[in-house]
Amino acid sequence: MSNEKPAQKDAYDLILEAIDVGVYKPGDRLVESELAERFGVSRTPIREALQRLETQSLLARDGRSLIVASLDxxxxxxxxxxxxxxxxxxxxxxxxxxxxxxxxxxxxxxxxxxxxxxxxxxxxxxxxxxxxxxxxxxxxxxxxxxxxxxxxxxxxxxxxxxxxxxxxxxxxxxxxxxxxxxxxxxxxxxxxxxxxxxxxxxxxxxxxxxxxxxxx
Missing domain, CATH: 1.20.120.530 (GntR ligand-binding domain-like)
Known part of the structure; x- marks a missing residue:
């Protein structure tokens, strides 16, 4: 029997999917600790995923916080x-x-x-x-x-x-x-x-x- 486990989604995909299905909407604040708890992963991959999403302009800065971006x-x-x-x-x-x-x-x-x-x-x-x-x-x-x-x-x-x-x-x-x-x-x-x-x-x-x- 194969011991291979099905591939799991990484933090980036999990956050992106949550935005896509409307769990997080434009203007919603994303907090590392809350995301880590929700998705059951450590804060390091969450932090990396947030940085990647910000680079892609899917997240924006609101002071020191990251929020889901909106389109004008x-x-x-x-x-x-x-x-x-x-x-x-x-x-x-x-x-x-x-x-x-x-x-x-x-x-x-x-x-x-x-x-x-x-x-x-x-x-x-x-x-x-x-x-x-x-x-x-x-x-x-x-x-x-x-x-x-x-x-x-x-x-x-x-x-x-x-x-x-x-x-x-x-x-x-x-x-x-x-x-x-x-x-x-x-x-x-x-x-x-x-x-x-x-x-x-x-x-x-x-x-x-x-x-x-x-x-x-």
Whole structure:
């Protein structure tokens, strides 16, 4: 029998995942001792992870404390520009390189995700899995790496555009159009469909932010 133990997530991944799922939101203070206790690791790897996250601009300084960073309007716009182009390229390459089995998995994801429309947080997690499947289907490791960086920054968004009324159902229709183009090997159509999908998500997010600012 093998004595190998399953690989454990390191402190960096644990903190990043906690930010991604909303355990820690923009503005929340991160304390070494509390993180070490929560994740059951020593303070040294926690300290190193915090330094790495700060270097990547996922954490910011508030006096002597480290807090989860937030994105201002310009940063959000810049992020969506880069995301749109990279994801569009991923869809284009997926239309060229995706295996039949990979396309089938995308179709199965859409069918499963439709059952989550009434649960925005679960749908948001499923949405990330769907997009990553497209990234992987591009069969370009360097593109996947860059998109991973983009999605790390997206973890700084406190809300999901999929929470907006009707957005979940619309997003599923858009996903179907993307996969249909990939399946048909229509590279330009796949690129255009994914860019339109990201554009619509950005419009929804700007609308959400505008309404939130009115409520203040």
């Amino acid at each position: 309007h310009n940063q959000l716009a810049e992020l969506y520009v880069v995301r749109s182009e990279l994801e569009g390229l991923a869809a284009r390459l997926a239309a060229r390189h995706a295996a039949v089995e990979e396309v089938r998995v995308m179709e199965q994801m859409i069918a499963a995700d439709r059952k989550l429309i009434s649960n925005p947080s679960a749908l948001a997690r499923a949405n990330r899995r769907f997009h990553r499947q497209i990234h992987l289907a591009s069969h370009n490791r360097y593109l996947v790496q860059q998109l991973d960086l983009v999605y790390r920054s997206m973890a700084l968004m406190a809300t999901t555009s999929l929470a907006a009324e009707g957005r979940g159902e619309t997003a599923m229709v858009e996903h179907e159009a993307i996969v249909s183009a990939i399946k048909a090997r229509e590279e330009q159509a796949a690129y255009d469909a994914l860019k339109a999908h990201i554009s619509n998500a950005f419009i929804e997010r700007l609308t959400q932010d505008s309404e939130a600012s009115k409520a203040l």
